[in-house]
Amino acid sequence: MNDASSAAIQKPGQILARGVCRHLVGHGFVTVEELVPTPGLRVDVMALGPKGEIWIVECKSSRADFTSDAKWGGYLEWCDRFLWAVDENFPTELLPDETGLIIADGYDAEILRLGDETRLAPARRKAMLRTFAVHAARRLQLLRDPGLALAAPGS
């Protein structure tokens, strides 16, 4: 009931993101949504793994949603792995072989392909961990303290 009502006001990509984030819990990852690694980029899901891995997952609900995204190449330099999350009807042959692939719905997901790994340099990894922490803590504070008028650039 709660799931259905919240799903009704979410965009298709956000519903996929929810399933992705639930699934990644089982792999020991924590996640945030709609994180801005650098001005002008906003990633659907950023995931932090048990060994410090940083993954970006972009959620695409349709062919048009994918083909209209000219920015995705810019995400690669901000993560160790880049993966797409799509639903079971998505034409996955559109997606580059070197990127990862997750099939998702609003409730769970399955990782079909991890894609290539390109390890972040230590300085950028540290900066991304900090960005992740700041983003998560700001969003959390806004939810646990609705009375807060938070000036939160970048969140």
Place this chain on the structure above:
Amino acid sequence: MNDASSAAIQKPGQILARGVCRHLVGHGFVTVEELVPTPGLRVDVMALGPKGEIWIVECKSSRADFTSDAKWGGYLEWCDRFLWAVDENFPTELLPDETGLIIADGYDAEILRLGDETRLAPARRKAMLRTFAVHAARRLQLLRDPGLALAAPGS
């Protein structure tokens, strides 16, 4: 209204924590509450500063609340600075001079004394940043996705 109703179900220390966290936003800090840096310890507020500073703030609502806390010395090794947050009626002469002092209520706070700084070693700082990020992201996911049954040790 929202503030009043949420304050009504919080413990006195949690109300102080809310004011502390609001105030620290103005100093560029992000915060989480009730973080476990190591098994057996739970800190009221852990704050991450704009230069990567890690502060622990323990919130004490009364003399008895302070004198019954035998654990606070154990917090020092997990932060760069350790501060107390108390209300305006607290007998602050009880508090060690080398620790920081914040006067708070549920809506704001004021830092009266920063206390001594003892910088964390780089490896521990990195581990604490990760602990902070994981804690914040787990709590956030539980709030944004109430349908998630999250097995979240340590959060």
